[in-house]
Amino acid sequence: MKSRLLVLEDGTVFQGIAFGSDKASQGEVVFTTGMTGYQETLSDPSFYGQIITFTYPLIGNYGINRDDFESVSPSIRGMVVRELAKEPSNFRSDMSLNEYLISKDIPGIEGIDTRKLTKIIRSKGAVRAFLTEADADVNVNDLVATLLATPPITNHVKEVSPKAAYPSPGRGKRVVLLDFGMKHGILRELNKRHCDVLVVPYNTPAEQILAWYPDGIMLSNGPGDPQDVTEGIETIRELIGKVPIFGICLGHQLFALACGAKSFKLPFGHRGANHPVKDLRTGRTELTSQNHGYAIDAESLEGTDLEVTHVALNDGTVEGLRHKKYPIFTVQYHPEASPGPEDSNHLFDEFIELMEAHAGKEKQHA
Numbered sequence: 001m002k003s004r005l006l007v008l009e010d011g012t013v014f015q016g017i018a019f020g021s022d023k024a025s026q027g028e029v030v031f032t033t034g035m036t037g038y039q040e041t042l043s044d045p046s047f048y049g050q051i052i053t054f055t056y057p058l059i060g061n062y063g064i065n066r067d068d069f070e071s072v073s074p075s076i077r078g079m080v081v082r083e084l085a086k087e088p089s090n091f092r093s094d095m096s097l098n099e100y101l102i103s104k105d106i107p108g109i110e111g112i113d114t115r116k117l118t119k120i121i122r123s124k125g126a127v128r129a130f131l132t133e134a135d136a137d138v139n140v141n142d143l144v145a146t147l148l149a150t151p152p153i154t155n156h157v158k159e160v161s162p163k164a165a166y167p168s169p170g171r172g173k174r175v176v177l178l179d180f181g182m183k184h185g186i187l188r189e190l191n192k193r194h195c196d197v198l199v200v201p202y203n204t205p206a207e208q209i210l211a212w213y214p215d216g217i218m219l220s221n222g223p224g225d226p227q228d229v230t231e232g233i234e235t236i237r238e239l240i241g242k243v244p245i246f247g248i249c250l251g252h253q254l255f256a257l258a259c260g261a262k263s264f265k266l267p268f269g270h271r272g273a274n275h276p277v278k279d280l281r282t283g284r285t286e287l288t289s290q291n292h293g294y295a296i297d298a299e300s301l302e303g304t305d306l307e308v309t310h311v312a313l314n315d316g317t318v319e320g321l322r323h324k325k326y327p328i329f330t331v332q333y334h335p336e337a338s339p340g341p342e343d344s345n346h347l348f349d350e351f352i353e354l355m356e357a358h359a360g361k362e363k364q365h366a
C-alpha cells in the first residue's frame with residue numbers, strides 16, 4: 001500500500017492511500033453526493049480537469065461494466081473516496097474500479113476524511129489541489145506555490161468536443177447535436193425516440209448546421225466556464241429563431257448567454273443525484289441529476305426574451321428557461337439522468353413534440 005497526499009491550495013494536507021495510476025495530478029476539487037453512479041460520473045466529460053470527491057463512503061462495490069460509460073474515455077484528474085471496494089460484486093462487473101483507473105492513468109486517494117474535505121469546499125468554494133506520492137521529498141509549500149501559479153484552464157470544451165461530425169442514424173426527427181462534451185445519455189435518449197442524429201463539433205458554423213436541414217438542435221452539456229465558449233455562444237445566437245432548440249446544462253448556459261443573460265460561479269456547485277427542482281408552470285417538483293459549477297443570474301434575465309421555467313429548491317437558482325418568442329427550452333440539470341433519477345426524462349418527449357409542432361407550422365406557411 002502506497003501513501004498519497006491531497007494538498008489543497010490553502011495548504012491543507014490530507015494523507016491517504018493511493019489507488020489507480022501512480023502519476024501526480026492537479027485540478028479543481030469538487031464533491032458529488034450521488035450514492036451510486038460513480039462509473040457514469042467519472043466518465044462525464046463535464047468533469048474535465050477536476051478531481052472528484054465522492055461523499056458516499058464506499059465507492060467501487062459494483063465494479064466497472066461495459067454499459068454505463070458516458071464517454072469513451074474519462075477526462076477527470078483524480079478521484080477521492082473514503083473507502084475503495086477492492087472486490088466488486090455484481091453480475092455486470094468486468095473489472096474493479098482500481099484496475100480501470102490504472103488502465104486510464106487516473107490517480108485516486110482513499111482513506112481520507114471526505115466529510116472534512118467536503119466541509120472545506122462548502123465553506124471556501126471549489127479549491128485547486130495536488131494529488132501526489134507521499135515521499136520524503138514532498139514540499140507542501142512548493143506544491144501550493146505551483147498550484148497558485150498555474151493559470152486556469154480556459155479550453156475545456158475544445159479538449160472534449162469531437163474533432164469531426166458523425167452520424168447516429170434513425171428514421172425519426174433529424175437532430176443536430178452540438179457536442180460541447182456530451183454525456184452519451186443524451187444521444188441514447190434521442191436515439192430511443194428514433195431521432196436521426198448528427199453529432200457535430202462545438203465550433204461548427206451555424207450556416208453549416210442549418211444546411212443539414214435539421215428538425216431541431218440539441219445543445220449538450222460540457223465542462224468549464226460557459227463564458228469561455230465564445231464560438232458556441234455566437235453559433236447559438238445565429239440559430240435562435242430558425243429551428244426548435246433544446247439545451248442541457250452547459251447548453252442551457254450558452255443559450256442564456258447568447259440571449260444577453262449573465263452567468264456566475266456557484267460557491268460550491270450542484271453535483272449529485274437528488275436535487276429538487278420545481279417546474280414553475282405546473283408546480284410539480286422533480287428530483288434531478290445535477291453536475292454544474294456555474295448558473296445563470298436571475299436578475300440578468302430582465303430585458304431578455306427569456307422566462308424562468310424551473311428553480312432549484314435548495315438555493316433558488318435558475319434551473320430552466322424558455323424563449324418567449326421561439327420554440328426553445330433549456331434546463332440546467334440532466335433529464336438524461338445517467339446517473340440519477342429519471343423524473344425529467346419526459347423533456348425529451350417534449351422536444352420531439354416541439355419539433356413536430358414546428359414542422360406542422362412550417363407546412364402551413366408553405
Ligand SMILES: NC(=O)CC[C@H](N)C(=O)O
Nearest residue numbers: 221222224249250293294
Ligand atoms: N454538466 C454541465 O454541462 C456543466 C456546465 C458547466 N461546465 C458548469 O459547471 O456549470
